[in-house]
Amino acid sequence: DARVTQTPRHKVTEMGQEVTMRCQPILGHNTVFWYRQTMMQGLELLAYFRNRAPLDDSGMPKDRFSAEMPDATLATLKIQPSEPRDSAVYFCASGWESNTEAFFGQGTRLTVV
């Protein structure tokens, strides 16, 4: 059963701490997306990768967020230092190329207190 896997599912952390979220895309998919969902902004793109190369990370606050793909089976999103306004659900999605069907993981619900 091919699916996008995200860990952790839930994370509560104190302001100033580092947070790392992980995503395992569907095997064979070459495009990975990170989205953030909040009540105010809805679903917004943070970054995306094609063949492990970052194509667009303009949606990310550069001073504290970073996204990487160490290999084809792992994408990471890191926040350092975290702030309460980063509280949101972070979704990872993958697809074969960006203009074909994308599939989403179950999300990481982040709470920064």
Place this chain on the structure above:
Amino acid sequence: GIQVEQSPPDLILQEGANSTLRCNFSDSVNNLQWFHQNPWGQLINLFYIPSGTKQNGRLSATTVATERYSLLYISSSQTTDSGVYFCAGNSGNTPLVFGKGTRLSVIA
């Protein structure tokens, strides 16, 4: 970039009723998807429908690419259909842009 507008923003239905959700795009798209976000927050793929019509059980979708809109039909609604329905689209090699969603509540 592409703007995605969904209507209505909220919808309350009696169980068994039918409904139509609409998605308008500001520009042409060559990829269009409908998702259902269930009460647990999961984004479930409903349709990948850049053009034409597809049906899956009580749900069907139609995209008229030349007129830049897509419709999602829900027939004989059930309480399990409740949640938020999103459409999202993109063109070329850009990532999906989401609408703000339609929040559906089906009442028994």
